[in-house]
Amino acid sequence: MRRYVLRRLAQLVPSLFLITFMVFALMHALPGDPARALVAGGEALDETQLAVVRHELNLDKPMPVQYALWLGKALSLDLGRSIITQRKVADELSLRALVTLELGVLGWLLSAAIALPAGVLAGSFRGGRIDAVTTVFAVSAVALPGFWVGIMLILVFGVWLGWLPTQGFVAFNLDPLDNLRHMVLPAIALGTGSAALLMRQTRSALLEVLAQDYIRTARAKGLARRAVVLGHGWPNALLPVVTVMGLEIGRMFAGAVVVETLFGIPGMGRMIVQAVFQHDFPIVQGCVLVMASAVLLVNFFTDLTYAWLDPRIRYDG
Amino acid sequence: MRQKAEISRRAVLGASAGAGSLVLLAKHGRAAAEKPQYGGSLKVAYNIAPGALDPHVGRSGGDAYYWRQMFDQFVDADRSLKPAPSSSLAESWDLSDPKAMVFKLRKGVLFHDGTPFNAEAVKFNIERVLDPATKATPRAAFLSIDSVTVVDEYSVKFNLKRPWGSGLSMLADRGGAMNSPAAVKALGVDYAFKPSGTGPYKLAEMVSGSYVRLVRNDKYWRRDPDGNPLPYLDEIIIRVVQDPTVQVAGLRSGETDLVYLPYRDVGTFLEDPKYNVSVFQGGNIGYLMAFNTAKPPMDNVNLRLAVAHAVNPEAINKAAFFNRAIIAKGGMWPTGAWAYDPTVTRPSYSPAKARDYLKAGGKPNGFEMDAVTWASDTLSPSAEIVKAQLGAVGIKLNLKVFETSVATDRFYSTGEAPVFLTAWSRYPEPDWIAALNYSSTGYYNASKVKDARMDALIEDGAANVEIDKRRAIYRRVDEIVLGEGWITPLIYGVTYAAAPKKVQGLDSVFGWDAKFNLHAMWLKKS
Numbered sequence: 001m002r003r004y005v006l007r008r009l010a011q012l013v014p015s016l017f018l019i020t021f022m023v024f025a026l027m028h029a030l031p032g033d034p035a036r037a038l039v040a041g042g043e044a045l046d047e048t049q050l051a052v053v054r055h056e057l058n059l060d061k062p063m064p065v066q067y068a069l070w071l072g073k074a075l076s077l078d079l080g081r082s083i084i085t086q087r088k089v090a091d092e093l094s095l096r097a098l099v100t101l102e103l104g105v106l107g108w109l110l111s112a113a114i115a116l117p118a119g120v121l122a123g124s125f126r127g128g129r130i131d132a133v134t135t136v137f138a139v140s141a142v143a144l145p146g147f148w149v150g151i152m153l154i155l156v157f158g159v160w161l162g163w164l165p166t167q168g169f170v171a172f173n174l175d176p177l178d179n180l181r182h183m184v185l186p187a188i189a190l191g192t193g194s195a196a197l198l199m200r201q202t203r204s205a206l207l208e209v210l211a212q213d214y215i216r217t218a219r220a221k222g223l224a225r226r227a228v229v230l231g232h233g234w235p236n237a238l239l240p241v242v243t244v245m246g247l248e249i250g251r252m253f254a255g256a257v258v259v260e261t262l263f264g265i266p267g268m269g270r271m272i273v274q275a276v277f278q279h280d281f282p283i284v285q286g287c288v289l290v291m292a293s294a295v296l297l298v299n300f301f302t303d304l305t306y307a308w309l310d311p312r313i314r315y316d317g
Numbered sequence: 318m319r320q321k322a323e324i325s326r327r328a329v330l331g332a333s334a335g336a337g338s339l340v341l342l343a344k345h346g347r348a349a350a351e352k353p354q355y356g357g358s359l360k361v362a363y364n365i366a367p368g369a370l371d372p373h374v375g376r377s378g379g380d381a382y383y384w385r386q387m388f389d390q391f392v393d394a395d396r397s398l399k400p401a402p403s404s405s406l407a408e409s410w411d412l413s414d415p416k417a418m419v420f421k422l423r424k425g426v427l428f429h430d431g432t433p434f435n436a437e438a439v440k441f442n443i444e445r446v447l448d449p450a451t452k453a454t455p456r457a458a459f460l461s462i463d464s465v466t467v468v469d470e471y472s473v474k475f476n477l478k479r480p481w482g483s484g485l486s487m488l489a490d491r492g493g494a495m496n497s498p499a500a501v502k503a504l505g506v507d508y509a510f511k512p513s514g515t516g517p518y519k520l521a522e523m524v525s526g527s528y529v530r531l532v533r534n535d536k537y538w539r540r541d542p543d544g545n546p547l548p549y550l551d552e553i554i555i556r557v558v559q560d561p562t563v564q565v566a567g568l569r570s571g572e573t574d575l576v577y578l579p580y581r582d583v584g585t586f587l588e589d590p591k592y593n594v595s596v597f598q599g600g601n602i603g604y605l606m607a608f609n610t611a612k613p614p615m616d617n618v619n620l621r622l623a624v625a626h627a628v629n630p631e632a633i634n635k636a637a638f639f640n641r642a643i644i645a646k647g648g649m650w651p652t653g654a655w656a657y658d659p660t661v662t663r664p665s666y667s668p669a670k671a672r673d674y675l676k677a678g679g680k681p682n683g684f685e686m687d688a689v690t691w692a693s694d695t696l697s698p699s700a701e702i703v704k705a706q707l708g709a710v711g712i713k714l715n716l717k718v719f720e721t722s723v724a725t726d727r728f729y730s731t732g733e734a735p736v737f738l739t740a741w742s743r744y745p746e747p748d749w750i751a752a753l754n755y756s757s758t759g760y761y762n763a764s765k766v767k768d769a770r771m772d773a774l775i776e777d778g779a780a781n782v783e784i785d786k787r788r789a790i791y792r793r794v795d796e797i798v799l800g801e802g803w804i805t806p807l808i809y810g811v812t813y814a815a816a817p818k819k820v821q822g823l824d825s826v827f828g829w830d831a832k833f834n835l836h837a838m839w840l841k842k843s
Binding site: 031032033036037038039040041042043044045046047048049051052053081084085086087092095096147151154155158159162165166167168169171261262263264265266267270271274277278 | 362365366367368369374376377378379449450452453454456457506507509510524525526527528556557558559560562563566567569570571572573720721722723725726727729730731741742744753758760761
């Protein structure tokens with residue numbers, strides 16, 4: 001097991017290299033002049049200034065050299081500065097990554113809290129009323145775009161009912177309660193789509209397991225339906241569910257882009273989109289590094305969870 | 318292109334009365350001038366996140382919403398584009414020598430870091446703008462300055478290479494914002510987000526991408542007309558809220574005190590007695606068609622004019638601007654700018670003329686071409702109308718919609734499309750618009766075509782200080798630009814800002830460029 005863990009961890013390194021290089025190359029393949037992307041809203045730089053910019057950003061060097069320069073610094077933990085705000089990428093990221101992490105985890109927990117019980121109920125009472133209700137919910141939640149759900153939440157809970165703030169952000173360490181109040185609606189907007197998918201996955205995994213012979217045996221020997229579903233069915237249905245939950249973490253990053261923009265939350269998702277448009281590649285590289293590491297680590301832990309959930313799976317080979 | 322602007326000049330006097338904003342009174346009317354109350358926190362929502370907060374280093378037109386509250390202009394301008402000495406750091410100036418500008422400075426002004434504002438500081442700031450390494454966007458406009466001489470502690474002289482016709486206007490924007498030399502030197506790159514100006518509010522906190530919190534500068538030098546010290550508010554929080562629907566929702570829920578209104582919501586708020594609405598006529602160029610005169614088929618003047626004549630701005634105003642904007646009658650310096658001239662001959666809607674120009678251009682049955690644009694509440698429906706109306710005379714337009722910066726790049730930089738459907742900020746100083754858009758070396762001249770007539774006019778306009786001469790020069794510029802279809806402005810925007818009744822000073826909320834100037838706002842305690 002230990003060998004497996006070490007080997008998997010070692011595999012993360014080339015993956016990260018590859019990802020950062022590909023993103024770097026893609027950013028440089030974007031049409032348009034990064035020096036000109038610095039100005040917006042009718043502002044302008046003259047040719048002398050553009051030359052200074054190109055030199056400072058190493059744009060006058062070949063792309064692989066630029067990447068090597070970035071990598072050299074990154075390895076010494078210097079991610080450079082944003083070319084727009086001039087702030088250190090590491091400073092920007094330390095704040096933003098935590099915000100996105102909080103939002104992602106809240107959205108993820110929320111989706112699990114809705115999806116797992118609902119999926120189990122729907123699976124256990126297939127064709128029943130609960131199944132119908134959850135199916136309608138799931139189909140709607142998947143079909144409705146996240147930004148629309150977000151706007152509706154803002155209108156209902158912020159404007160009509162006035163229960164929750166609709167915009168802005170309060171840091172957790174300043175006021176945990178207010179922080180959570182600001183995070184509730186975004187977490188719901190983020191978690192709903194994912195909950196629907198997870199619920200359907202849970203339901204079908206459970207249905208598949210419940211059709212197995214050993215379940216019939218368990219029922220035949222007189223065990224209560226509840227004990228069969230939760231004691232025998234559920235643990236065996238968990239593997240595909242855990243896989244999806246792992247994958248959903250990646251989806252949280254993608255969803256965060258829209259939700260953060262809508263609710264004015266200073267997270268990484270919003271930052272990376274803006275940075276791409278502004279050709280702010282130090283920021284893009286920094287975000288990609290953090291996001292890719294997070295997704296790779298989650299996949300890694302998901303794999304480890306398999307072994308823990310299913311004693312038949314062993315990684316000693 | 319989003320907002321942009323610049324201003325006025327001394328000679329503006331007498332021109333363009335009636336421009337600017339007025340507060341529309343909602344049903345309860347407004348009490349007669351009340352004594353301002355001190356204290357409180359004003360919460361503003363705005364859609365563009367700040368870049369750098371250092372006015373010289375930031376390079377987006379949206380930054381002004383943040384830095385302007387923390388800085389004073391060397392020469393300020395009022396909303397009617399006249400220099401405003403009472404809010405300027407330069408108390409008075411002598412422009413009698415065409416090769417020099419001599420300024421007397423206000424005494425007793427302190428930067429936020431406690432260091433004094435003086436002639437050395439002015440010299441440092443102007444030289445900083447001129448240094449290519451600063452990469453300050455107004456540099457091109459400042460190149461008329463040869464050197465800056467400190468005459469004494471409170472007088473400074475700009476030695477000019479040539480008369481600087483747009484000088485006072487330029488000193489009312491980025492380049493004329495005065496930074497503390499001590500802070501700039503001490504902080505280096507970090508100064509970009511730890512600015513130190515002389516303005517009424519100081520930076521307290523900037524949470525990147527979320528909000529900027531400003532607090533009262535207790536040592537601020539300015540007083541209101543009754544002699545009370547400014548500013549009134551304890552705090553301003555400017556939140557970045559990208560979606561206009563969410564901005565308006567925040568206004569309704571009471572979380573936000575001040576927003577720009579999307580056109581679709583203007584009617585509702587004008588009717589609502591709980592809110593006041595302030596209006597700026599010609600707050601931007603709401604919609605325009607820019608042509609790349611070197612890119613076929615728009616290298617053919619007749620075909621450009623066919624396009625310009627085929628589009629009905631009335632329909633665009635109705636469908637995309639809810640009839641709350643103005644039909645453009647002049648060029649790129651809109652209503653209220655001193656150079657604005659609604660009598661200039663320019664294309665107006667006429668499908669018959671459009672067909673005539675198609676024939677003259679050798680394409681009687683029409684043609685097909687690409688147009689780049691970007692998506693917004695107003696631009697997206699407008700683009701569809703343009704496409705339909707061009708279709709009616711046989712011109713097939715393929716709309717390519719990109720993110721703003723990408724669309725801008727595709728038109729101005731890579732030159733991929735012959736037409737750009739876009740908007741432009743209010744920029745009432747014609748030299749800035751003309752030098753950027755029409756000059757053969759202009760940053761926003763997509764065609765890069767060298768037109769000797771135009772370059773000479775621009776040179777002449779920039780070097781001339783007499784307003785009447787300049788007005789005539791820019792009328793000639795408009796005749797070429799509009800008459801030969803370089804750019805066709807279709808809509809002049811009207812900017813609306815809404816606030817609940819407790820927010821006072823709303824009549825001062827717009828600067829000369831229709832951007833927020835919150836120096837004199839206050840909150841009425843209920």
